[in-house]
Amino acid sequence: MSFNEKIRAMYVEQIEGIKDAGIFKQERFIHSAQAADIEVEFPAGSSLKKAINMCANNYLGLSSHPEVVKAAHEGLDTRGYGMSSVRFICGTQDIHQELERKVTEFLGTEDTILFPSCMDANAGVFEAILTDEDIMISDRLVHASIIDGIRLCSAMHDTFKHSNMIHLEKKLQLHADKRLKVVITDGVFSMDGDTAKLDEMVALCEKYDAMLFVDDSHATGFIGKTGRGTHEKCGVFGKIDIITTTFGKALGGASGGCVSGRKELVEMCRQKARPYLFSNTIAPVVVSGVLKVLDILFESTERRDKLEKNTAYWRKGLTEAGFVLKDGDTPIVPVMLFNAKLSQNISNDLYDEGIYAIGFFFPVVAKGQARIRTQISAGHEIHHLDKALSAFTKVGKKYDILGKTKQEIIEMYGL
Amino acid sequence: MEEIRDVVLEYVIEEYLEDEDEEINYETPLISGGIVDSFSMVSLKRFLEAQYKxxxxxxxxxPEAFDTVNSITALVREFIG
Structure with missing residues (x-):
């Protein structure tokens, strides 16, 4: 069947509908390496503009770190560009095994299996370890990739209210008759930057014989005093049954992810997880880069310590300026604006001031919860943060929202 | 009948509504109205099964049978016999 005019018109209408709804996503072209200082072409065709990046997942500032780039070059030279294979045919090199061993040690688990991305890890893990006799009980704010993984699994699914341990316990009681129970949460929630109560969740899982699954993508490398993740911060290191995480954020930011946890669960993924079985191995150049990142993190906590200081400085600055922030202590610092249009306008004005920070609104976050999600990096220096604070303050004054409460901002701009 | 209806309403409010949400009544569309996603119906079904044996x-x-408190009540009644 040809892509005729009728079909084209149908898609054009759908795309127009997305634009009319105000949720059309537009890429901004970055002409430099990922870092605190970037060069951006936006809108398309305009001349390059220097900006400070305040919205990358580059938490440890390792995306363009010279040692990581050098290690990646060496990997390229010694192990080649691609493997042209999935892992179990002829796509496993010594360095893939080495990375699995190192990640296991870093996360304090029993074993690890690499996936092309954490999206793939989350898509594959539940189907590999559960059947229709089992139940998955997930926090209502888990990442979209977990929801996709849950949908692909035949086990029953239920939810509990965000971080509500009383509700979780009720659900564990309601589903007590199921063969296997898995409680599912993010370690750090990506939109609000809050941390799961893993200590309480471990206790509940032990009480009701449930397994605990944590996606620690926004935590691995920097949360906890040696950066091992949310489980370290919550004092339950070694007690999480399944951790998924990404190499696409703090750990160099290229791509790739993993499932790490009880060795039998990892083995089940190796035998049955479809994104592992039917998708290419992680490229050697990326594996080599992540290995170097882990060496850097095993050697010193300097970068996560700097990130912690930067985050405290940034939160204090924004609070003193009079912005409404989401509570928390992670490098995800959402500046709450509530109104979608206001978040877009402020993002555009910040860009004019040389600050790259994106507005998030429905459907990415709930209606009436529009915000600019800022993300702090160890790659930021104090002068970056000071410049960004001064730009935020200038723009905040323009819209008269400094020192205003949530209610006052909603009264001024609506939801 | 009244009693079942109120038990269901109370469960739906406690289970699915957040503090800032509007109030609902026996005829409020739950699934088609976006209050309960079809994904979350499982907890309601299991609750009814446990509550009424x-x-x-x-x-x-x-989704149609679970769309309002009244329709859910009718469904429960059918199985209580």
């Missing part, structure tokens, strides 16, 4: 076949637990 009944078994609702999956084919009967349709």
């Amino acid at each position: 009944i078994s609702i076949p999956d084919e009967k637990a349709s």
Whole structure:
């Protein structure tokens, strides 16, 4: 069947509908390496503009770190560009095994299996370890990739209210008759930057014989005093049954992810997880880069310590300026604006001031919860943060929202 | 009948509504109105089965049958007999 005019018109209408709804996503072209200082072409065709990046997942500032780039070059030279294979045919090199061993040690688990991305890890893990006799009980704010993984699994699914341990316990009681129970949460929630109560969740899982699954993508490398993740911060290191995480954020930011946890669960993924079985191995150049990142993190906590200081400085600055922030202590610092249009306008004005920070609104976050999600990096220096604070303050004054409460901002701009 | 209706309403409010949400009544569309996603119907079905010692076949637990407190009540009644 040809892509005729009728079909084209149908898609054009759908795309127009997305634009009319105000949720059309537009890429901004970055002409430099990922870092605190970037060069951006936006809108398309305009001349390059220097900006400070305040919205990358580059938490440890390792995306363009010279040692990581050098290690990646060496990997390229010694192990080649691609493997042209999935892992179990002829796509496993010594360095893939080495990375699995190192990640296991870093996360304090029993074993690890690499996936092309954490999206793939989350898509594959539940189907590999559960059947229709089992139940998955997930926090209502888990990442979209977990929801996709849950949908692909035949086990029953239920939810509990965000971080509500009383509700979780009720659900564990309601589903007590199921063969296997898995409680599912993010370690750090990506939109609000809050941390799961893993200590309480471990206790509940032990009480009701449930397994605990944590996606620690926004935590691995920097949360906890040696950066091992949310489980370290919550004092339950070694007690999480399944951790998924990404190499696409703090750990160099290229791509790739993993499932790490009880060795039998990892083995089940190796035998049955479809994104592992039917998708290419992680490229050697990326594996080599992540290995170097882990060496850097095993050697010193300097970068996560700097990130912690930067985050405290940034939160204090924004609070003193009079912005409404989401509570928390992670490098995800959402500046709450509530109104979608206001978040877009402020993002555009910040860009004019040389600050790259994106507005998030429905459907990415709930209606009436529009915000600019800022993300702090160890790659930021104090002068970056000071410049960004001064730009935020200038723009905040323009819209008269400094020192205003949530209610006052909603009264001024609506939801 | 009244009693079942109120038990269901109370459960839906406690289970699915957040503090800032509007109030609902017996005829508020829950699934088509976006208050309960079809994904979350499972907890409601399991709650009803445990509460009234009944078994609702999956084919009967349709989004339409679960769309209002009144329709859910009718479904429960059918299985209580």
